[in-house]
Amino acid sequence: MSLKTSNRFSTANIKKRRVSSGLSELDTLLGDLYIGDNVLWYDDMGSFSAAFSHCFIRETLARKKPLIYVTFDRSPKNVVSFLGTLAESQNLTILDCFTNGKGDSSEVFNKFYEKDGALWPYKVIKVNNPTSAAHVAEAMYGVHSNLAGDVHFIIDSLTGMQSLWGGEEQVIEFYVKTCPRLYELDTIAYWLVEKGAHSSRLKANINKIAQVVIDLSVRRGNAVLKILKAEKRSSQYINEHHCYSCEGSTIIFENQRSEKNRFDLGARIKSTRLMRGLSQKELAALTGVTPSTISQVEKNLIYPSLPALFRIGESLSVEVATLLKDTDRDRDSCVYASASRSSISLAKSLKGYVSGELLLPPDLEAPADVTMLRLLPGKKIAGHFFAHKGREMGYLITGQVELIMGNQTYQMNAGDMVYLEKDMPIGWQNLSEQSAELLWLTFKQ
Template identity: 50%
Template sequence: MFKKKIRVSSGVSQLDRQLGGLFIGDNVVWYDSAGSLASIFSLNFIQESQRQNKALIYITFDRPPKSLLEDLGPLAENQHLTILDCFTHGKGDGSEVFSKFYEKDGARWPYQIVRINSPGDPEVVSDAFYNLHGTMTGDVRFVFDSLTGMQDLWGGEEAIGKFYSRACPRLYELDTLAYWIMEKNAHSERLRANINQIAQVAIDLSVNRGKSALTILKADKRRPDALNRPLVYWNDGLDVVFETETGKGGNIDLGGRVKEIRNRQSMPQKELAALVGVTPSTISQIESGTIYPSLPALFKIAQVLNLPVAAFFENGSTAVDQVVFSDGGTRINLPNLSKRDVTGYRLSPADFDADAEPYLIEIPAGKKLSTHFFIHKGQEMGYLLQGRLELKIGNRLHQAGPGDVIYLTGELPSQWKNSGEETAKLLWVKIRK
C-alpha cells in the first residue's frame, strides 16, 4: 500500500503556491550561487516547523554555534531545536576560541547543542543525527548546512555523493523533511546532476543584475507552472515577496495594484506620499510603472494602506474564500471632505475584489457636507443605523431616519446634513456598475 503524501508549508506562502507545497519525506536541495541566499528560506522553514511544534535538527559545518545562534535570533530559543555542531572540531580545528563557547555560554542556553568530536568521519555524523532522530517523535525536520562544508571536510565530491545517496532515501523512509544547502559553483555539474536525480525537490538561487531569482529545477509529484523559469524575489526580515506569480495571468502590475488599492481607500497620491515619506511624483511614477519602489518604501506603502505586502503581487484578494471579516474596518479618507465633519471606514479588506464595497459613514451632530462621500459611477445604497440625515439631490431635500434605506442610481447628492442631535451612523455600499 502506498503511503498518503502529507502536504506541509515551507513557511513562504508564495513559494508554496509556485511549488505546490512540500511533502513529508521531501529532500529539498538549495543551490545557492551567492552563498547567502538560502538562509532566508531556511529561517522561514525553521519558523514554520516551530509553529507546528515539530522537532528540528540543524547540522552545521560552516558556522560555529555562537555565530549560528546570532543568525537564528529568537528562533534559537526553542525547545524543539537541536544543533549538531560539526564545526568546532571540523573547520574550527578544535581551537580554544570556539571550544570556549561550551565552557562559558553553552550550558546556559535553553536549547540543545551537541558537539561532534570527529566530524571528519561521515559515519560518525550519520550516527549522531540518526540517534538524535530516534529520540524524537513525529515528522522531524532537518537543515544540513552545508553539503559544501561537508565536501571541504571530507575531501572531495565522491564522499559527498556517497553520503547523500545513502542519507536521502533513508530520511525519506523515516518521514522527515530535510533542507540541503550547497554552494552551486563549488561543485561539478556531475555531482549536481546525481543529487538532482535522488532529491524530491531541487531549487536554484541566483543573482542577476542586482535581482535575486529562484528557479524550481525539480518537484516530484507536483507540476509547478514555473518549472525551470526564474522568479524574481526579494526579502525584508523573514518576509519573502515574489515579483511575479505564474498561473494567474503572468506578470503582476505592481504600480497598478498600488493605485487600485489606494483608490479603493479614497486616498490621494499626495497624502500617501506624505505618509510614506516620498514625493507625490515618486508615487505617481510607481503607479505608472515607470519605477519600482525601494523595499523600505514598499513595506511602508503596505503599512499605510493597512494590508500585507503580498497583496500587491496577487491577482485578486488573498481573502477570496473568506466569509467572515473581523478586523472592525479600516479608516479611509473621503476626498474634499474635512475629517472633522465626517469619518469613513471600509468594512472589507482593501485588497478584497468584490462587486459590492461596504463602508460605515459617521457624521457628527450639526455637521453639513457640501458634496457626496464618493465619486462613483455605479449604484449606491445605504441603511441608516442611527441618527437623522438630510440629503439634497438637485432641488429636492430628502429626510432619512433610523432604519431607512437610501438608494442612488444616477445623480449624486450635492449636500448631506446631520439634522439630529446625535452622530449619524450610515451603512453605505458601493455597487460596481
C-alpha cells in the first residue's frame, strides 16, 4: 500500500507569515518573527521586557490585529496606565488573572470594574478562578474563539503563574500544552519570564518548545539583548550581545546611532549625584556600598550589579531607565516632550501615596530640577518628598493640601505657592478628593 501526503497538509507548502516586533532592528537581528512563534523574554526585573512588549502591542494595534493581554502580575488599572491610549483600542482585550489571583479578590482591585454609568472604553474580562490552569486556558481560548484573523498574545507573566499556582510542574504542564495549541491556532505569543525566579530545569523545558528565546540584562552598565534561540530562520546574531536604550516610547539599538552619541553610565551617575547635592560618601551610605565603589563606578572602572544600580537610582530619585537613557540627542532642543519624561524614584515609605515625574532630563544643566508631584486623594505622609539640602519652591496646580513646618500648619489651595530656604516640612496631607498636583522646583547647589 502506498501512502500519499495531501498538499493541503504538507508543511513544505505552508508559507510562513511575517509579523513585525514593532522594532525594525530587532526584526533584522531575529530574521523576523512569524505567525506561530512563541517568544520567551527573560528579564531580571520585568521593566526591560515591558518596553519591548509595548512596541509589539503598538505595532499590532496599528495594523488592526486583535491582541489579548493576559495579566497575572499587573492589575487592570496598572495595565491601562502602562498602555495609555492604546488601552482604548477595541482590538485589545485584557484578560484579568490578577484581581482574583494575586489581588486576592480585594475590593481595592475590584473597584476598577465600578463604571458608575460612564462609557467604558476598555475591553477587560475578569477570570473567576485564575488559580486553576484549566480555567485560565479555557478563558484564553474562549476569548480567542470570538476573534478573527491572526491573534497576538502578551502573557505577563510565566513567573506570575508559578507564584499563583504554587510550583513549576503546573507551569511546565500549562506551557507544554498551550504552546503547540497557540501555534496551530495561528497566533504569536510573547511570554514574559523573570529569569532569576525559575530553575534551570524549567527554563530548559520551555526553551525547548519555544520558537524564539531572548535574554535581557545589564552588562557593564549597558542594557543588553541576546538572542538565545531563533528556530528555522537564518539569523547570524545568535548569542551575540546587542546594546540598546529606551528613548521615549521606542527602543534604539547601539548600532543605530553613531559612536559619538554613546552614553557614559559613570558620567551620568556622577552628574546626577552632583545635581542632587550629594557627595560620593553620602551616595555610598544611601546605596550600601563604599565611597571607593562609587568613585570606581563613576570612572567606569567597575560596573554596578543590577540590584546596586537600582539602589543608586532610588538614592538619586531617578528610575534606572533614566540612567540608561541617552538624552544627548536632545541637547539642541528647547522643547521637552511629555513622552520623554522619566518617573522619579521616591522613598519606599511614599509609594502608594505620592508619584512624580521629572519634567526635564536629570542631567540637563538647568538651575533647578522640575518635578510634577501627585499626592493621592486623602493621603497623609510623614516627612518631605525629597531629602534635599537647599532652596525649594512649589506651585499647587490642583487640589488642596496641608503642610506642617515645625509647630505650624499651613493650608494651600490651587494657585498658591510655597518657598523653602532650608527647613523641610515634617508632613503633608491631601485634603481634597482628587489627586493634588504640585509643580516642584528643587534648586541645585
